[in-house]
Amino acid sequence: MKLKNVMIVVKDIERSKQFYKKLFGLDVVLEQEGNVILTERLVLQEAKIWENTINQKVQFQNHAMELYFEERNFTEFLEKLEHYEETVRYAGPVTEYSWGKKILRMYDPDGTLIEVGTP
Known part of the structure; x- marks a missing residue:
């Protein structure tokens, strides 16, 4: 068995x-009817589609999972966050x-927890 995407x-x-x-x-790899597959196999799905699928309301910002990214140019990434057109919420x-590793935890626009760390 192989995990195909998140x-x-x-x-x-x-x-x-x-x-x-x-x-x-x-980048967008495939887009159709409220679903988008991005590079790195991250899939976005509109809430109304998921709610119809599971027959329940979505609970945003539930802290039940985290996306993890690694960034070699950590300082550059922090600068990018500071200049992003929307306010980025930090955790x-x-x-x-x-041992030298740096991390930052933040939220995407819908409250998904994201950790960015140095390799």
Whole structure:
């Protein structure tokens, strides 16, 4: 068995596409009817479609999962966040561990928790 992708539910698919493109460099691979597959196998699905599928309301920002990215140019990424056209919500400050690894936790526009760390 092989994991093929990870799907997150979003309120506004266009806003989310721009967020993941401008900050993380993810491009659209396939788009159809409220679903978008981005590079790195991240899938975005509009909330109304997912709610119809599971017959329940979506609970945004539930802290039940996290997307993890690694970035070699961490300082450059932090600058990109500062200049992003929308306010980025952070889950805490930049943390630097004793062995040199740095991480930052933040939220996407719908409250999905994202961690960005140095390799």
